[in-house]
Amino acid sequence: MSAAIDDRRNSLDLPGAVEAARTAYAAKRPLSAALHEQALEVLGGGNTRSVIAYSPFPTSMTRGEDCRLWDLDGHEYLDLCGEYTAGLFGHSEPRIHAVLHDVLRRGINFASVGPGEERLARLLCGRFPSLERVRFTNSGTEANLMALTAARALTGRPKVMAFRGGYHGGVLTFPFAGSSPAALPLPFVMADYNDAAGAAAAAREHGAELAAIIVEPMLGSGGCIPAEPAFLAALRAVADETGALLIFDEVMTSRHAAGGMQARLGITPDMTTLGKYIAGGMSFGAFGGRADVMAQFGGKLAHAGTFNNNVLSMNAGVVAMGEIFTAEAAEALYRRGEALCARLNGLAEAAGVPLGFTGIGSMLTVHFRRPAPGRPYASTPGEEQLRELFFFDMLEAGIYLARRGMVALSLPVGEAELDRFAAAVAGFIEHRAELLRAGGVGG
Template identity: 60%
Template sequence: MLAAPESNSTLESSLLDARSRFIARHPRSAELHSQARTVMPGGNTRSVLYYQPFPIAMDKGEGSTLWDIDGNEFVDLCGEYTAGLFGHSESRIHAAVHQAMTQGLNLAAVGRAEYEFANLICARFPSMELVRFTNSGTEANLLALTAARVHTGRDMILAFPGGYHGGVLLFTPQGPSPVTVPFPFLLADYNDTDSATAVIEQNRDRLAAVIVEPMLGSGGCIPAEISFLKALREATREAGALLIFDEVMTSRMSDGGLQKRLGINPDLTTLGKYMAGGMSFGAFGGRADVMSLFEGRLSHAGTFNNNVLSMAAGRVALGEIFTKEVAEELYVRGERLRTALNDRLTRLGVAMHFSGVGSVATAHYRAPTIRRPYSPTAQEEDLRELFFLDMVQTGFYLARRGMFALSLPVLQSDLDRFVDAVENFASTRRGVLESDGAEP
């Protein structure tokens, strides 16, 4: 249980108390972090996993349960940022990987599993006539953008603040990150149809592609309005530019992604995360006339693009486990969870709600409905940390920014307990949640 409301009258005191409890509960994680800093900048090699005062180090996982190196047990609601769809111990994926390992790891050749996996993906996504594999969604997006530029003979890309298309293709609410590749980017506000279509029309002679997430992932799980996506589809078609849907996160929203659920076909689609059963994976594909560039005109290298572990696991993950029926069940389950959370929060009258689609959502500390990403206030940043620390204390592990991504093995009883935990957080911390001080 959290501390009583009267002992948490200010956000500052609440955070100090939560941090103290966190430090006391994770001494071995603190020690490991100190050691790791001697050989890695920041003590880690993946920025999203770092947070103050130090990140929890996990020891093992089984099903939808995690144990850290201090012996603490958690319900895994982070779901490896949507990549952990199958949990930690899916026996069919383990068997497929083991079988692949017995036949050799690095064969330097094409294989049957590669073709069968590609065939499964093309059958699921109406827009994907041809597909190629990469090692990550980042690579998939870079290659999709390159293909669009070569195909159109144009150089500019339209993206949206808050969009995340990989480690070197990310856009803050203020614009491109310093690590974003130096393509010539144009920007328009997410869900602002007039702004986006005007930029497309004004730059039609140089615009190669528009890249968009049908739901912003790291940008706050903000869904795109269907009218916005339809307008992008029409405007790019008229301008001769390509429309690229980044479905690295949203492909789980049906057996054919959000594009299938919404009935909108992009020219190119990028994929990643869970599709190889938890192995390293990315893919890009779409129109045959665009993808045929890779039949000789464009080179596409990558030692591990078709590595035998990812190919074997992906064939089983999509072919046997994540069927159309299972995808729909997970989508509905996530919709019900988000509704239950928001119903409880609304009844409490606090400035907190969850935004998302299906099995992925993020907590926000302002009034709904949010249509585009924003720069959080200092108070909102503190509330994000407080929520994360309180959920860890209660036994739920989710992304530091307040995002959850459901895995298939997570128990309904655990989700019911999570709803209760969120309600308890909002009730206990009501004093710092009563006023958001920000417009959506």
Template identity: 65%
Template sequence: MSPLDHASPVNSTLDEALADAHARYSAARPKSAEIHTRAREHLPGGNTRSVLFYTPFPTAMARGEGARLWDVDGREYTDLLGEYTAGLFGHSEKRILDAVKMALDNGINLASVGVAEGQLAAILCGRFPSLDMVRFTNSGTEANMMALAGARGFTGLSDVMVARGGYHGGVMTFGSEKNAVNVPLPLHFMDYNDAEGAAASIRALKGRLGAVLVEPMLGSGGCIPASRAFLAALREACTETGALLIFDEVMTSRHSEGGLQKLHGITPDLTTLGKYVAGGMSFGAFGGRADIMGVFDGHKPGTLPHAGTFNNNVWSMAAGNVAMGEIFKGEAVTALHARGEKLRAALNAACAGLPMQFTGIGSMMCVHFRSGDIIRPYKAEPSEEKLRELFFFDMLEAGFYLARRGMAALSLPVTDEDCERFASAVTEFVALRRPLF
């Protein structure tokens, strides 16, 4: 019997179905509810990472192994979220764990350089077309901030262009043009996948625009791929005007050994990378052309500072060398990409003819409850948001852990069988919930 057999009757309204899903969710997770109640006494909202918050309360996980999670109430899930792409290697990759343990046995917080950071830098520069030189940070957010600092320092121009709906870290969230948490950069906005309009805006800002920062596929914006024509137009306009093109590949670099820049054959001036590169540890990286990265070269007078106590921490450096030097290369990269492409095709076949679709590339995908081509972020209708929420809770009940916003990011331990079971669960969701669309 399917877990979804216990869902509300098919003739219920969308609001009734969602209320029923909330009730069943809450009844099955009393320990998670208790944890949330206690946490609210000292944490605003009961948590300390906004993307993990949802009502009535978030599920609290107790442990993970491979591509499996177990919550504090004893329920088991197939983890299809993959820590929003950072958990590429799953929860217990022994080679990474061994490397981290060995590094920790030799001491932490050494306040010095080590051999591992140079080794990891060489691996990354050998893989990504844009990387002549690279430096490390503690997160993708920091990587994007430092890439912008480097671009502005190199060009002497302060203004930055980003895409509406783009996300480049906790202090660069562009779902709207005004956000109190964003750093106060002089910003200009373009519409994603509007090649002609974006190029015209870049050219109009010649002499002011120091950088264009873009994801070659929107991640938190809904796994919406950039067209090659759009990226090529940005490349051409930046070359003409002297603005530096920065690809935020914190999420998308997993799609080939050299990221989406290699797949598209379009090389940015700078690239940023994120946590999966260090096996899921606290990590970020930014790099690019040698002349640009020279603004951080301490051998030269007047260079830019780049601080960060844990930039080269021993566990991230050790894990990164194993993750990128031994595990995630060659066949492992192509197999993961192919598995994701196959799964997304199966999911879209399951919801064909309905206002429901999965966008993405390779091992990253996101569900949308609307028809037609989705080429840029949009404001969802209330009914779309309710269907997305119902999908999330139904998938939890079926034993699959996704992002509340409907995003999935496959990890290496996810199997073909896991993907087939998920496609079956989506098929059941479509059959059960079809009257609510």
């Protein structure tokens, strides 16, 4: 066998390439490996957050500055994970640091209302068209649970429509195929994302029992697949027809305009849930909407939570949303992300490989198929291996992103950082072209 033929066969060994990438990754991170072994002795699975776990072990990050991270073994990375959209302000925004230090000097746990709570609520109600009243939680998961509680209580109906491939928190997870054992056993009506006719038909079928329709204006963990405006408009119409409440989960997508995707699209839900970045990196969630819906919490509905209005989140949120993430900043970030996505897709198209990015604004996800998907899908084994390879190749290039291939830009990410990422993607396409053609779909 000639060396050329042997090299050709090796270049098409996708599982072998993934294993080689894992081996190279592990060899450079002995301290992270050792920490993982220690963690396995006291933490179930060796960690306490499934999304950041991967084989052979996750990199342990120890320091961050602006849009950079450093791991336990001393490697520096460009942070394009952006804490899964929660890290919008980067790691060292001085105005957020200043307010947190000031709050800490004045005390932490007061067991009372405070002025920061009212100021943040007023800011959010002024920005998001659907928010007449709002309440705070510790996470987007809690926000969605409370929004569904409010909808079921107001309507007196039990059922909730959700969409395959959607994610509304750790206990509200709806895989495209199958089901999640962690999902709450609520009476869900499942429909297909971006299938307006199918969703409307299902809503009408269950209309007398349907309390809410909950939807992400763009799937987050489901692959940064945008909702078609006509799909969301159809959900608005069928919610009005059946008397169900339309809930937009804008935990992630609220960053795409000053008033979120509801403002950008001109489609106003009955309720909105928020989270992630709004408290400047502190734990945060919020749910709100029509005044009559939210008035239930002054009467028949209780809503507890020791840290709902904690002073760190409330005061950091006032600075984050009142001073830093202005309408102008939101629009500029949106445009940077749109330009990046177009640039990356241009690289793949020029190379003729099955790779592309979907998303809106500052959120995008890589897919190893052409054309780009408009709905959730079941990945092939080859696509899963390419996603793994892309993740490790980006780490090798000093770029940290989500294991599932999602990128979330933070405000400190500038043109130089975008150039660096584009160059890394171009290098991946060039170096892995044969593997892409062998393991990808279409193209």
